[in-house]
Each structure stands twice: as structure tokens, then as C-alpha cells.
Amino acid sequence: MDTKYYVTTPIYYVNDKPHIGHAYTTILADVLANYHRLLGTPTYFLTGTDEHGQKVQQAAEKNGISAQEQCDQTVVRFQELWKRLEISNDDFIRTTEYRHKKIVQEVLQDLYDRDEIYRAEYEGWYCVGCERFFTEKDLVEGNCPECGRKVDAIVETNYFFRMSHYQQWLIEYIETHPEFIQPDFRANETLGFLKNNELQDLCISRPKSRLAWGIELPFDSDFVTYVWFDALLNYITAIGYKSDDDMFKKWWPVNHQLIGKDILTTHTVYWPTMLKAMGVELPKTVFAHGWWLTGRTKMSKSLGNVVNPMEMIDRYGVDAFRYFLIAEMTLGQDASFTEEAFVRRYNSDLANDLGNLLSRTSNMLGRYCDGKFPAIGNDAVADGPEKELWDAVQQAVTDMEASIGSMHLNGGIASVLAAVRKVNQYFEIKQPWTLAKEGRTEEVETTLAVAAEALRVSSALLYPVMPERMGELRTLFGLGMPDMEHLRVFGVIKAGSEVPKTDPLFPRVELPKEEKPPKPSEKENAVTEKQEKPEGVIxxxxxxxxxxxxxxxxxxxxxxxxxxxxxxxxxxxxxxxxxxxxxxxxxxxxxxxxxxxxxxxxxxxxxxxxxxxxxxxxxxxxxxxxxxxxxxxxxxxxxxxxx
Missing domain, CATH: 2.40.50.140 (Nucleic acid-binding proteins)
Incomplete structure (x- = not known):
């Protein structure tokens, strides 16, 4: 087990309101952080915002305010959403903060002094939307290869990082460190890029005459640094690089840097070569997840098919939204988001299986045990259907632990839900309502206690995904925050604890009903020929x-x-x-x-x-x-x- 766990999200650009892509990566990081806390691992979770660049400057000019005011107004949208989504980040870094800007300038000066950064004239094609330069061969039909927009021909002096020096080193590093880029096929993508292209030096500045909103180069006040040596450094400036050695040694290298697959090259080529030049150890793992699609189409603001997280939360609740995103996507692959799929999984997993099981258990405890948790021995799960059920619950614990390490969280969740369904099947086998009619009180108490204990463990395993609702479930049984130590122990719920009846934990939801086409008239359906048939026969x-x-x-x-x-x-x-x-x-x-x-x-x-x-x-x-x-x-x- 890791002695510490440090997880990061990309820092999000403050040019618009957050969407499902931002929400997913942040929820994923939160769930991973929560699971490691459950395991008792010291954990640090970082997220934040990227606040420099041309698009921010243009938005500020359009709104008639300063660039800093533009950032201050927009960042609130992210902070409010993370609060609504119950995100438990330990830090939220903004690249406009002094603690970040100061270290960025120190890094730039050090690299410049060691000739890792040099000045040269650049001639190429520039995309304002992507804020990137491209060579002639990069263009697709004369347009930006990333967004398809028109590009501008630019000749200007800039500063460059000698990234080309590290091409062969990076190839060898990726081949000898298979855990560095995950999933495996993303590592193959990066290796293919490196082996089939001559790596160019990286332009890391913009002249103030064209872009004033950025961190000034310490060695040339006519320029600001560009995103690579600004935004990417957040992962280490936030944990004390060059400012708090003890903190930096405690948390670096990062265990998981979570990114979308669209910024793979940035994080698996630019970032590691920067760190190598700085003399800093590389991340343990950069993990690139897939995109959320609408049907088979990528979500895009221009197509108008982006899911608004706030709307989904308002309609279905925070925990249901978190659950769907983590349970539905196989990490590394693309996944499809439709409201129909959301409602189907919500009603099946949460309303019917988990929520219904809690209602049945609490109601029967109220009816057959006077609303109090019965006293039973630890040997209650020694054999029979009770042992079979407890074994299934323990298998869910094992599977969830394994899924955290393998980044297969949806598989772990599926195992927990299988255990929940096993409890419902256990009720059908034991039939406590029949046992109660026959006066077999001890068997009724054992049945309900075993079911409640299975619910207790299941709630702990799902707590990192749904902290609010699973917290309510645990409170019902007189329990506090979960911990790994008690997941393998039977008989944790205190005998005599009052178990009140509860409202549905996950009330069923329905999609708006579509209008049905008018039915055919009776005349259209009339039978033209009446056929004779024997009486009583259909x-x-x-x-x-x-x-x-x-x-x-x-x-x-x-x-x-x-x-x-x-x-x-x-x-x-x-x-x-x-x-x-x-x-x-x-x-x-x-x-x-x-x-x-x-x-x-x-x-x-x-x-x-x-x-x-x-x-x-x-x-x-x-x-x-x-x-x-x-x-x-x-x-x-x-x-x-x-x-």
C-alpha cells in the first residue's frame, strides 16, 4: 500500500462555465482521494484554475473590466460547483496567486541561466482559439489541426525551451516505466508520436505587445510566459516546490495526474521534459480518461450538446450524479451520457436495489424488533445462507480494493451492487415475515441483523462516491464515518440501537413522457369479415x-x-x-x-x-x-x- 497518495486534476481554464468534462475529472479525483482516506492513507487532493492567456484578456476587454476581475468573476463558478458536488480538495490553486507566480519566475530564471531556454525568431501559423503555433505541415487544409479554425501567419521573436534535447531520453523512460502513462494504449500513442516525429523546441513566451496578461519573464520584461511554464507548474508550486521543502518531499511525486485524453501530449511530452530539465522526479502515473459523448458524438459547446452539471444536480441530486459518472465510465474509454441511461441506472441500482433494501430492512426492524437493532453473536455468519451472503459482501470489499489500484472503479461498484442484490435474494430465502408468523423470533433477528451488517459494509464502500446519502444510511444505524478496519468485521452495529423508519433514500424518478401519436380510429381497425368460432374458444x-x-x-x-x-x-x-x-x-x-x-x-x-x-x-x-x-x-x- 502507498505510504501517501497525491492526486491532481488539470487546472481548468476560466473562459466559460464548467461542464460535465470538468465535473467528471474532479469527481473522479475526489472519489480516489476518498477511497485512499478510507484505506487510512495520508492523502492530498489538488485542483484549481488556469487564469492567464489571450482568451481571458479578450473576454475582459469585451466586458470592460480588468483581466484579474474577469478571473475573479469566473473562478467562482468552479468553486461553487465543486462545493455542490461535495468535492473534498485539500487545495485550490489559481495561477494568478503570488505563491504560484513567484515560483514560476524562479524556475524560468534557473532554466535560462543554464541555457535550457533561449531567444530566437519564430515564423509560423498561430491559432487564437487554441493559443498555439503550428508549422505548415501541421495544418489541415490550411486550418488549425485542433479546432479547425482559421490560423494567422506570424513572424516574431520569442523564447524557446530546448525540448528537442530530451526526445530519446523520454522514449526510453516511457518504455522502461510502463506505469508512467496509463492506460497502456495512451502510452503507445505518445511513443508513436515521439518515434514518428522530430521533436521541436517549445515556444514558451508571448510578447507583451500581443499578450499582456501573463507572468512576466524574469529575464525579459517585454515578454510573458505561455501556458506550459505557467499552468503545468501548478502541480508542484501548490505543494511547496522551492518554498516548503518538507511539504514537497512529503507529497511529490504525484501518484495520479488525471487528465482528459485531449491534453495527452501536453502532459506526457511537454511536462516530463520540463521536469527533466528542472531536475525534478516525474509523476508516478499520468492517467488519461476518455470523453463523455452524446450518443456517438463528442460533447461540444458549438454543437449545443454539453450536459450542465448544475441542471442534473437540481433534477436528480448530487450523489446520484456522482454515482452515474463513476459507475458508467470504464476508465480510459469514452462513455455515452443520455438522460435515459441516467434514469435507467438510477432507478435500477439506487432506487430499486439499494434504496429499496434499506426501506425493507428498517421497516422490518420496526415491525419485528420494536425498532431496535437485535443482539446477535459474531458466529451468525458461520454457515448457511448467512455465510454465503457475508462472503459475497467480503468479496465486494476485495474487489473494491483491487479496483482502486487498477483504476477500474466501475468494476468495484458493480461488485458492491451485486452484494446488495444478494441481500435482497437472502430475504427471499429466509422470508423473515414467515418466520415472524411462526414465532421464530431469534431467526428473524438474525436475518435482519445480517442484512443490516451487509448494508453497513456496502455503505462504507459506496461512501467515497456518495458521501451524503451513504452518510444518511450510516446515521440510521448509529454509525459514523467508515474506515477500512471495520469492513472485514461482523457485528459492528451496536445492539439496542434505535433504527427509525426512513423515507426512500433514492425516490424513483421518471423522464417526461413523450406525446404518443393518435390511435387509429375504430373504423380503420374494423374487422371486415366476421369469422365463426366455437363457443368458449379463443x-x-x-x-x-x-x-x-x-x-x-x-x-x-x-x-x-x-x-x-x-x-x-x-x-x-x-x-x-x-x-x-x-x-x-x-x-x-x-x-x-x-x-x-x-x-x-x-x-x-x-x-x-x-x-x-x-x-x-x-x-x-x-x-x-x-x-x-x-x-x-x-x-x-x-x-x-x-x-
Whole structure:
């Protein structure tokens, strides 16, 4: 295990409001930092903003304010969003701060004194949007190869870093340090670039006549430094480079520098050669994650398909947003963001599995254990279904630990959710509602205690992703902040602790319903020829007109004033429905929750005892005996057609 953990995000440019790309990288860093804190590893998490450059200067001029005022107004958007997203960064660095600018100038002077930086005339093509120079061969049909915009021909004197001297060294370093660039295929991209191109020296300045908003070169007051020797140095200026030796030695080298794949060259070519020239150890790992796409299209402000994190938070909550981003993307690969996919995962993982399990457990503790956590021995999980469940929970702990080291967080989360589903299956095996009817109180208490302990461990494993909601879950069981020490221990919840009933942790959500096209008229559907058929016999078409679907029972309660009726909330595919069923004398409310049943999905809604029922469930009966028709085995989703 690492003796310390230092994680960074890129510093974000303050030319516009933050979008999902900014939010994702920052949430990812936060989750990694939280997991390492859970493991008891000393942790430092840095993020911040890049506040110099031509676009900031142009925006300030347009708004009639100073460049510093422009930065001060825009940076607040990032700081407010990070607060809303529950980001636990230890520092937020701004490149306009004195602590940063001072060290940048010291580094520049040192490199200039050692002839690592020199002055020369430059002739090339400049993209204002990207703030980069390109050679003639770099251009694509005469335009910027990065953004496609028109470029300007420029001849001017500038200062250059001798990056070309380090080409062969960097190739050898990457080949002998496979952990330096991750995932592996990103390392291959960088190696391909280095082996197939002659590395040029890097222009690191802009004349003040063209760009005044930047850190002045200490050896030439007519120039400011450009982004490379400004923004990139934030990763070390923030932790004491040349200002606090003890702090710098404690945290450097950084364990994970998280970046988007679009800034791979900057961080795997420019940055390591800069550090080599400075005599500073390289990062342990630069990890490049993929892009969020809308369908198969990259999110882009120009296309108008960028997801606004604030809107998603307002609509669905902070923790659900954090959960989706971490659970949905395989690190290193691109991922697609649609609101439909978000709602589907939210309802499946959070509302149905995790939230429903907590409701069932707390409600049964209230009904069968007087709302208090029962006293049971540590040997409760020694064998049988209890051991099988606890083993699944412990496997989730193992998998999550491994996923942190391998940067496969979505896999770790999937293992935790598998353990949560195992608890729901455990309830179906043990049926505590039946045990309670039979007076087997000790078995009921054991069943509910084991389920609650499994929830406790699961909440700890998911706490780094969803600190607010998992904190609420843990408070319900009288627990505080999680720690790794107790994840392997059974029997942590204190006997006698009051467990109050709780509102749904993750209430189900629905997308706005689309308007359906008008139905064909009766005339259009009229049967032109009436066919004779024997009495009591139905045709194939009659059968096909009855739509049988699977449905998962999410909630159940008795209908007031009706001994025989249960009111059920069921999930049919993406839809939530209410059914009234005359099964209360055969099944308790707790007993039916979680079952996958078969319903007639296209039955006309009817009111029963004043309560609307949107369908009919199927049962089998012999005499006074009645049993629900259920599905044999697990299906990936409700709403499946019954054939």
C-alpha cells in the first residue's frame, strides 16, 4: 500500500462555465482521494484554475473590466460547483496567486541561466482559439489541426525551451516505466508520436505587445510566459516546490495526474521534459480518461450538446450524479451520457436495489424488533445462507480494493451492487415475515441483523462516491464515518440501537413522457369479415391481444379498510404502476416486495375501493390456497414479455 497518495486534476481554464468534462475529472479525483482516506492513507487532493492567456484578456476587454476581475468573476463558478458536488480538495490553486507566480519566475530564471531556454525568431501559423503555433505541415487544409479554425501567419521573436534535447531520453523512460502513462494504449500513442516525429523546441513566451496578461519573464520584461511554464507548474508550486521543502518531499511525486485524453501530449511530452530539465522526479502515473459523448458524438459547446452539471444536480441530486459518472465510465474509454441511461441506472441500482433494501430492512426492524437493532453473536455468519451472503459482501470489499489500484472503479461498484442484490435474494430465502408468523423470533433477528451488517459494509464502500446519502444510511444505524478496519468485521452495529423508519433514500424518478401519436380510429381497425368460432374458444389473435409482462414489486401496503387488498407499486420496464390485488390474506406486504411477478399490462385501469389499479397480477389457486405466479430466476430487467 502507498505510504501517501497525491492526486491532481488539470487546472481548468476560466473562459466559460464548467461542464460535465470538468465535473467528471474532479469527481473522479475526489472519489480516489476518498477511497485512499478510507484505506487510512495520508492523502492530498489538488485542483484549481488556469487564469492567464489571450482568451481571458479578450473576454475582459469585451466586458470592460480588468483581466484579474474577469478571473475573479469566473473562478467562482468552479468553486461553487465543486462545493455542490461535495468535492473534498485539500487545495485550490489559481495561477494568478503570488505563491504560484513567484515560483514560476524562479524556475524560468534557473532554466535560462543554464541555457535550457533561449531567444530566437519564430515564423509560423498561430491559432487564437487554441493559443498555439503550428508549422505548415501541421495544418489541415490550411486550418488549425485542433479546432479547425482559421490560423494567422506570424513572424516574431520569442523564447524557446530546448525540448528537442530530451526526445530519446523520454522514449526510453516511457518504455522502461510502463506505469508512467496509463492506460497502456495512451502510452503507445505518445511513443508513436515521439518515434514518428522530430521533436521541436517549445515556444514558451508571448510578447507583451500581443499578450499582456501573463507572468512576466524574469529575464525579459517585454515578454510573458505561455501556458506550459505557467499552468503545468501548478502541480508542484501548490505543494511547496522551492518554498516548503518538507511539504514537497512529503507529497511529490504525484501518484495520479488525471487528465482528459485531449491534453495527452501536453502532459506526457511537454511536462516530463520540463521536469527533466528542472531536475525534478516525474509523476508516478499520468492517467488519461476518455470523453463523455452524446450518443456517438463528442460533447461540444458549438454543437449545443454539453450536459450542465448544475441542471442534473437540481433534477436528480448530487450523489446520484456522482454515482452515474463513476459507475458508467470504464476508465480510459469514452462513455455515452443520455438522460435515459441516467434514469435507467438510477432507478435500477439506487432506487430499486439499494434504496429499496434499506426501506425493507428498517421497516422490518420496526415491525419485528420494536425498532431496535437485535443482539446477535459474531458466529451468525458461520454457515448457511448467512455465510454465503457475508462472503459475497467480503468479496465486494476485495474487489473494491483491487479496483482502486487498477483504476477500474466501475468494476468495484458493480461488485458492491451485486452484494446488495444478494441481500435482497437472502430475504427471499429466509422470508423473515414467515418466520415472524411462526414465532421464530431469534431467526428473524438474525436475518435482519445480517442484512443490516451487509448494508453497513456496502455503505462504507459506496461512501467515497456518495458521501451524503451513504452518510444518511450510516446515521440510521448509529454509525459514523467508515474506515477500512471495520469492513472485514461482523457485528459492528451496536445492539439496542434505535433504527427509525426512513423515507426512500433514492425516490424513483421518471423522464417526461413523450406525446404518443393518435390511435387509429375504430373504423380503420374494423374487422371486415366476421369469422365463426366455437363457443368458449379463443383465437391466436385473442391471445396476442393480452399483453403479459414481468413486473418487479417495489413497495406494498394494505388498502385502508380492506382486509383482502394490498396496494402494490410495481416496475414494468421503465414505467412505474400501481396495482390493487386481493392477496392480503395470503401474503404480507413485506413478503411480496422484491418478487418478480406476471401482470396483464394492457388491462383498462379500474378503481377498487376508490384506489386506481393499473393492471392485474396473475395467481394460481386451489381451494383456499393461493400463490402468486412468479418468474423462475433473475431477469436483467422488469417489463419482459411473457410468452
Amino acid at each position: 383465437t391466436y389473435d385473442d391471445v396476442m391481444n393480452v399483453k403479459l409482462r414481468t413486473a418487479k414489486i417495489l413497495e406494498a401496503e394494505k388498502v385502508e379498510g380492506a382486509d383482502k387488498l394490498l396496494k402494490l407499486q410495481v416496475e414494468v420496464g421503465e414505467e412505474k404502476r400501481q396495482l390493487i390485488a386481493g392477496i392480503a390474506q395470503h401474503y404480507s406486504a413485506e413478503e411480496v416486495v422484491g418478487k418478480t411477478i406476471v401482470i396483464v399490462a394492457n388491462l383498462k385501469p379500474a378503481k377498487i375501493r376508490g384506489v386506481e389499479s393499473q393492471g392485474m397480477l396473475l395467481c394460481a389457486s386451489v381451494g383456499k390456497e393461493l400463490r402468486l405466479i412468479t418468474v423462475d430466476g433473475e431477469l436483467p430487467a422488469s417489463g419482459a414479455a411473457v410468452k
